[in-house]
Amino acid sequence: MKKKKGKMKALIIILAVIVVAGIGGNLYLRSLGRVTMPKFEKIADGVYAYSEALNQSNMYLVVGSEKAALIDSANGLSDLPDGIAEITDLPVIVINTHGHYDHTRGNHYFDEVYMSEKDADTFEMWNDPATLEDSMKESPALIQMIMEYQNKAIEEMPINENWKPLPEDGTFDLGGRTLEVVETPGHTPGSVCILDRQTGSLFTGDSITNSGVLLQLKESQPISTYIESLDKMQKLIDDGTVSSLYGGHAEFSIDLTLVPDFRKGCEDILNGNITSDDREKGVLEVDGLPIKFNPDRIG
Numbered sequence: 001m002k003k004k005k006g007k008m009k010a011l012i013i014i015l016a017v018i019v020v021a022g023i024g025g026n027l028y029l030r031s032l033g034r035v036t037m038p039k040f041e042k043i044a045d046g047v048y049a050y051s052e053a054l055n056q057s058n059m060y061l062v063v064g065s066e067k068a069a070l071i072d073s074a075n076g077l078s079d080l081p082d083g084i085a086e087i088t089d090l091p092v093i094v095i096n097t098h099g100h101y102d103h104t105r106g107n108h109y110f111d112e113v114y115m116s117e118k119d120a121d122t123f124e125m126w127n128d129p130a131t132l133e134d135s136m137k138e139s140p141a142l143i144q145m146i147m148e149y150q151n152k153a154i155e156e157m158p159i160n161e162n163w164k165p166l167p168e169d170g171t172f173d174l175g176g177r178t179l180e181v182v183e184t185p186g187h188t189p190g191s192v193c194i195l196d197r198q199t200g201s202l203f204t205g206d207s208i209t210n211s212g213v214l215l216q217l218k219e220s221q222p223i224s225t226y227i228e229s230l231d232k233m234q235k236l237i238d239d240g241t242v243s244s245l246y247g248g249h250a251e252f253s254i255d256l257t258l259v260p261d262f263r264k265g266c267e268d269i270l271n272g273n274i275t276s277d278d279r280e281k282g283v284l285e286v287d288g289l290p291i292k293f294n295p296d297r298i299g
């Protein structure tokens, strides 16, 4: 009888744990779609950073004397005006490093938004919910389940179609501070980096990140084009203009050595100096990070 009671108790405890975990898990999943208050952290003189949501979409706020620029606006899951108001009350413009949804969906909070015209089609394509759903198909089932909640919330965000092309002279005057556009096609046709000479910072978007680089997308450019973009970054590092790289995903600060390492990786892919397994999978690991490419479109 005593044994039976003990068994019953264990069963009740197990059931209780399952119920509590289930409710907790469900609440957590639902919270993924909630708009939250961003807490920007200072990373350099007049430069602030914030990383949003499960896909760790990074945003950078650069403050001048007359204006502030928000470099990328992530998924739209943060109350950006309120978060920025904690730092500055200056007018804010948005500069998108490229047209992907996880860098542009927060644009709807702002009136003045800039993006490369070369990413107009990419922007349209990723605003179609089918593209986002398709992109999840290769992920493991658990990731798909978790991301489904977040993606649903992202899809419900308003889309700001009123973006302007990047200025012809490639500069943004923020008052006492000028940001410069550096074109770095590869991940997408219109990918750019944004240079802040004042702090020696280069904001790289998805052109190079601490989660690797994706060159396998439909809109990605040939690897040889991406190598030219890496060379541009390297030149800015070599002549002392750039001392810090800040990426569009994962940890903000990128080790400068990742640029030559990725360049070598890309050369190896181009020249066939990779294993047949890597080639088939379309992934080369460099410094523990993936360079993803399309094996049918190497060039």
Ligand SMILES: [Zn+2]
Residues within 6 Å of the ligand: 098, 100, 187, 206
């Ligand atoms: Zn991207």
